[in-house]
Structure formats: C-alpha cells, structure tokens
Amino acid sequence: MSSRNLLSDLIKTFSCDIKDLDCMYGKCEKCKEINIITNDQGDNNEETSWLQWxxxxxxxxxxxxxxxxxLTVKETVTDSIHVLMDAFSTEMQRFKIHAFNIANQMKHYRNIKENLKPNEALVHVDFAENFQCKLANEIQSMHFWASKKQLTLHTGVFYTALSSQTFLRSVR
Structure with a gap:
C-alpha cells in the first residue's frame, strides 16, 4: 500500500466526507469534533517523548x-501524552485542509487541461531557487559553498488542445 493511500485512510478517520469543504476545513457539525486519538491504556498526564520539526x-x-x-531542526520534545494528542489533532486539522486543497486543485487543473479549446493554452510554471551547480569531477576546494555557482531554474509546460511543449529558463 502506498503512503498516499495510508494518509488518505488516516484523513478519512477524521472526516465524514473527504470531498466536502466543510468537513475538511473543520466546519462540519457531524465531524468537526472527531478525535480518534485516545489513551485508554493509561494516564494522559504521563510523560512521553517524540520528534518534532x-x-x-x-x-x-x-x-x-x-x-x-x-534553521529548521528536528528536536526531541518531552511532555504529557495529553499535549502530544492535542498537537497531533491540531496538525491533523491543518493536514486535512492541505490535502483537500491539493486534491481540489488537481481536479480543477486536470479538468481545464482536458477541456482546452483550440484557441486556449494552459501554462504551468515552477521554479527551483538556489539550484546549486556541480561539476562531475571537482577538486576538493570546489566542493565548498563559496566556490559554487547558484541559479534559479524556471521549468514549465505549455499545453494546447492538441499538444504540449516543455521549456526551461535559468537565471543567475
């Protein structure tokens, strides 16, 4: 099973309808209070540790x-099980919104792309900032940051009803 399916299954346990905006945004009266995280095994004030970015x-x-x-660092957090459960529930609500937005955006994007008229075009552009240039065979002093050249890559696809064309532009 793919990680995408596992995440989708997890989201379903927190929502009554993963395709409904109100459910996924925590506004649905039926499921806004769903909390499947319980600790029937012991004390919620017991101390535990977890990793967190x-x-x-x-x-x-x-x-x-x-x-x-x-800096973004992964740290060990030590607190009560109750705090961990609250943090997980908060992050799950944020993730539900994120997952809904991605799915909805992709659905609309695919629909637009598949229904282009002959006089229409769809341009999809992305960029990779601070892309680091490397040589296949570098001397040791070239390995360090000050010697590296960086650039921004703008990649994209130009779609029409009958064809598509990729493009790339780099900026130093």
Missing amino acids: KTKKEKRNIKGDEKEIT
Whole structure:
C-alpha cells in the first residue's frame, strides 16, 4: 500500500466526507469534533517523548559579522501524552485542509487541461531557487559553498488542445 493511500485512510478517520469543504476545513457539525486519538491504556498526564520539526533562530559569526539565521531542526520534545494528542489533532486539522486543497486543485487543473479549446493554452510554471551547480569531477576546494555557482531554474509546460511543449529558463 502506498503512503498516499495510508494518509488518505488516516484523513478519512477524521472526516465524514473527504470531498466536502466543510468537513475538511473543520466546519462540519457531524465531524468537526472527531478525535480518534485516545489513551485508554493509561494516564494522559504521563510523560512521553517524540520528534518534532521546529524553526529556530540562531546567531552565527559569518565573515566577521554576527548574523541571525533561521534553521529548521528536528528536536526531541518531552511532555504529557495529553499535549502530544492535542498537537497531533491540531496538525491533523491543518493536514486535512492541505490535502483537500491539493486534491481540489488537481481536479480543477486536470479538468481545464482536458477541456482546452483550440484557441486556449494552459501554462504551468515552477521554479527551483538556489539550484546549486556541480561539476562531475571537482577538486576538493570546489566542493565548498563559496566556490559554487547558484541559479534559479524556471521549468514549465505549455499545453494546447492538441499538444504540449516543455521549456526551461535559468537565471543567475
């Protein structure tokens, strides 16, 4: 079973209709209070630990100047089972909205693409910022950041009713 199906099954346990905006946005009277996470085995105040991604600011000395940078790190959090269950429920609500938006957006995108008229076009553009250039055979000093060139890649597909064409543009 794919991870996509597992996530879809998980979302279904928190919603009465995964295709309904109100259900997925937590506004449905039938399912907005669904909470399948229970701890029948013990005390919800018992302490537990879990890993969680967090964004932190840190001061670093860069070329003689102190600068504040933002890092995303995985940290161990220790708190009560109750806090973990609340955090999971909050994240699940956010994830339900995210999953609904993706599915709905893809459905509309596919519909537009499949029903293009002869005088219409659909342009899908994406970009990869700070794409790092590499050489197949680099000397050791080339391996470090200061020597690397970066660019932004703009990739896309141009669709018409009868054909499609990919394109790429790079910006330094």
